[in-house]
Amino acid sequence: MTDLMENAIAPRVATRWWRDAVIYQVYVRSFADGNGDGIGDLLGVRSRLRYLSDLGVDAVWLTPFYPSPMADFGYDVADHRDVDPVFGSLADARELIDDAHRHGLRIIVDVVPNHTSDRHPWFQAALRAAPGSPQREYYVFRDGRGAQGELPPNDWESIFGGPAWTRLPDGQWYLHLFAPEQPDLNWEHPPVREEFADILRFWLDLGVDGFRIDVAHGMIKAPGLPDVGHPGQVRMIGAEVVPFFDQDGVHEIHRAWRRILDSYEGERIGVAEAWAP
Structure with missing residues (x-):
């Protein structure tokens, strides 16, 4: 987690378990196949929880398993409150979360707020x-x-x-700051903010312990969408502020999300993927 985001999204009470936790990333599609169709799934992840616990893992971060056309490995989400049938069902997700907790493991899931799938x-x-x-x-x-x-x-x-x-x-x-199949959301439109607050609550109610926030420095664009002024913009990211990343308005989004996380028991966390100068 970047220092930039820490004050906004870090838990402020209890043990701060995440400070020295071992968090194991699982790309669901290739991790373990639980139903024999040759594709990794949530059932497969569940079948390996004991091994992860025995390794000393504290939390499992699951990459997106939501319905998706897979234009960007699942980071093009068509429905934020369901499971792609190739990975199982919402019931499988519930059972995975519950079983992980029985093994002493926490579950972190991806949330992708900058864009959706073009099939959304x-x-x-x-x-x-x-x-x-x-x-x-x-x-x-x-x-x-x-x-x-x-x-x-x-x-x-x-x-x-x-x-x-x-x-x-x-x-x-x-x-679309990424693939054409990933149109950027307009975070100046209040219903977008309301939708994502509800998405967080949906998964928190199911028992997830936190979120890895994809492109956490995105969402807000500079007023008027000004030109950058020269090519090679990708090389600038992380070295200079560009009009489409690292705008001050992202902080209020993360503060609002921190308030949601703090309203749940169990020290739920947010961790930012952020490339910023």
Whole structure:
């Protein structure tokens, strides 16, 4: 966890177990196959919990197991409150969490707040809606530059290469700082914040012990979406502040999440994936 985020998301009471905990990352798809179909799943993870406990592991971090088209190894989430059938079911997730606790293990799951899958119901509704419609407020849609709007709204580049904008047949562009299949959410839109607060509570109610927050320095973009001004933006990340990462507004998001975590017993944690200068 970065020093930048510690005051916002670190637990402030009890044992601070995470200070010297051994946290074992599990990429579910390749870890253990529990049903014999050749693909790792939650049942497979559950079958190995005793071994992880015997190794001295304190917590298991599960990479995304949510419904996803897998354009980015599960980090393109189509439903944040369910399990992809290839990995099992919500009942399997519940049993895994309960069994982990019986083995003295904590469970940390990924939350992916910067973007969703392009198959997410919100984005599908936005595609069906007209420019300027309420459905498009959930994502970052903009008109293009140039005489016919044929140029992207700004010069931002995708972390995965190429422009960070894709144009729709109706002429508008949508932002994706990662793959085109991962449209960026608009965190200035209150329903987005409300949705993710509810997602955290959903998994906390199921018993998870915390969240690894993907792209925790994202979500908030600089007002007006200004140009960066030169190519090679990916190389700048972590060395300079760019308009699409490390904006001050992310701190209030994490403070709000910390308040949610603190409202639950058991010293629930948040840990940030953040590349910031």
